[in-house]
Amino acid sequence: MGKPVSTASGPLSGEISVPGDKSISHRALMLGAVAVGETRIHGLLEGEDVLATAAALGAMGVRVEKDANAIWTVDGVGLGGLSQPEQDLDMGNSGTAARLLMGLVGGHEITATFVGDKSLSSRPMKRVAEPLTQMGISFENEKNDYCLPLTMRGTGQPIPTRYTLPVASAQVKSAVMLAGLSSPGITTVIEPHPTRDHTEKMLTALGADIKINDMAGGGREILLNGQPELSAVEITVPGDISSAAFPIVAALIVPGSKITLKNVGLNPLRTGIVDSLLEMGGDIKITNQHLEAGEDVGDLVVRASTLKGIIIPASRAPSMIDEYPILAMAAALASGTTRMEGVGELRVKESDRLAAVESGLKLCGAVVRSGPDWMEIDGSGGNKVSGGATVKTHLDHRIAMAFLVLGLVAKEPIGVDDGAPMDTSFPGFIGLMNALGSNMSRD
Numbered sequence: 001m002g003k004p005v006s007t008a009s010g011p012l013s014g015e016i017s018v019p020g021d022k023s024i025s026h027r028a029l030m031l032g033a034v035a036v037g038e039t040r041i042h043g044l045l046e047g048e049d050v051l052a053t054a055a056a057l058g059a060m061g062v063r064v065e066k067d068a069n070a071i072w073t074v075d076g077v078g079l080g081g082l083s084q085p086e087q088d089l090d091m092g093n094s095g096t097a098a099r100l101l102m103g104l105v106g107g108h109e110i111t112a113t114f115v116g117d118k119s120l121s122s123r124p125m126k127r128v129a130e131p132l133t134q135m136g137i138s139f140e141n142e143k144n145d146y147c148l149p150l151t152m153r154g155t156g157q158p159i160p161t162r163y164t165l166p167v168a169s170a171q172v173k174s175a176v177m178l179a180g181l182s183s184p185g186i187t188t189v190i191e192p193h194p195t196r197d198h199t200e201k202m203l204t205a206l207g208a209d210i211k212i213n214d215m216a217g218g219g220r221e222i223l224l225n226g227q228p229e230l231s232a233v234e235i236t237v238p239g240d241i242s243s244a245a246f247p248i249v250a251a252l253i254v255p256g257s258k259i260t261l262k263n264v265g266l267n268p269l270r271t272g273i274v275d276s277l278l279e280m281g282g283d284i285k286i287t288n289q290h291l292e293a294g295e296d297v298g299d300l301v302v303r304a305s306t307l308k309g310i311i312i313p314a315s316r317a318p319s320m321i322d323e324y325p326i327l328a329m330a331a332a333l334a335s336g337t338t339r340m341e342g343v344g345e346l347r348v349k350e351s352d353r354l355a356a357v358e359s360g361l362k363l364c365g366a367v368v369r370s371g372p373d374w375m376e377i378d379g380s381g382g383n384k385v386s387g388g389a390t391v392k393t394h395l396d397h398r399i400a401m402a403f404l405v406l407g408l409v410a411k412e413p414i415g416v417d418d419g420a421p422m423d424t425s426f427p428g429f430i431g432l433m434n435a436l437g438s439n440m441s442r443d
């Protein structure tokens with residue numbers, strides 16, 4: 001895909017399902033790979049990030065296949081059963097694939113070199129290498145900076161560890177737990193600020209012995225008993241709230257819109273975006289809420305709304321960490337100022353998202369200020385932004401989709417310099433948005 005462009009649109013309407021949750025899809029493949037038996041996965045996200053995980057597992061001897069009904073099956077090799085890959089493991093653009101697989105593969109007698117695209121190769125891996133090193137897994141790379149390409153030497157017997165997360169990161173937590181699966185003892189992860197708990201939920205469903213203790217001050221202590229027998233289960237992946245956030249904000253800001261999103265994952269540790277948009281005055285109704293394989297799921301009905309600026313506290317960051325770029329677009333249309341606090345982690349995502357959002361919004365006529373870990377956006381009070389710019393996406397899918405949504409309420413079209421990254425998490429984004437009535441061209 002070349003350079004998509006988005007142009008002011010009339011009201012959005014209709015009912016859609018967004019693609020499967022990226023975090024749950026990675027975990028379904030990885031845990032299915034080390035379970036005993038055949039894991040069947042419904043609704044797997046067929047985005048490039050998840051396909052990178054599938055290919056890496058294939059390179060380590062796991063049969064991963066899609067049948068004629070789009071159900072994916074993983075033929076589990078059992079814990080400790082991954083085999084030495086003959087080639088580098090290419091993680092593409094995916095931090096989740098790289099970090100979680102370092103944990104899972106690290107619990108095997110395997111030496112593997114992880115490689116990735118330009119964006120991933122500049123992202124910090126020391127945050128996983130550090131706890132994994134404590135567990136007896138070693139890392140080396142040419143520059144000694146723990147960035148990809150990075151060679152890891154795993155061990156079949158990781159040392160049980162007790163690790164307190166220095167950053168609120170579900171990827172680091174999951175990497176330690178996945179290595180801990182092979183460990184002959186109890187692995188403990190302490191997270192001062194709870195992060196998405198898909199790994200804990202799925203491992204529990206597969207039969208692992210996990211205890212979660214709430215701590216004073218809101219943190220959690222997670223204890224995993226090593227070397228469990230994991231049994232394959234049937235997994236249904238809900239729609240990704242992080243993808244749903246784009247049509248949700250689009251419907252809120254395009255006057256007269258009303259859309260319904262079916263079967264969206266509503267894990268309470270992921271729904272900070274809904275809380276923030278409701279606080280801004282967004283009309284979002286949750287219906288048909290139920291549990292599916294331990295995960296909360298529901299339908300969302302979203303109507304165009306008059307939004308106002310809010311202060312988003314640092315404590316909410318882990319539960320909406322990937323949604324700040326699209327929240328920033330809503331803020332640009334709100335009345336008053338929106339302030340995001342404690343968002344320094346956004347600087348080490350697929351791009352420096354604070355910088356990418358700030359420069360893109362300024363190009364489109366918005367007023368933005370930022371610091372190392374905060375950002376403020378003065379909204380237009382519901383008036384169209386000027387637009388008329390091509391925004392740099394820096395290999396970041398969420399920057400591309402956020403600005404294409406903003407183009408729906410801009411006086412002049414907004415383009416993005418590279419649409420290809422959208423396929424990492426949301427294949428078919430433009431087609432789905434246009435089915436709702438938006439005006440985006442694929443080029």
Ligand code: S3P
Pocket residue numbers: 022023024096168169170171172174196321322
């Ligand atoms: C993810 C955790 C988050 C998130 C990423 C997916 C996961 O990253 O940004 O898109 O699946 O565990 P961090 O753990 O680095 O915050």
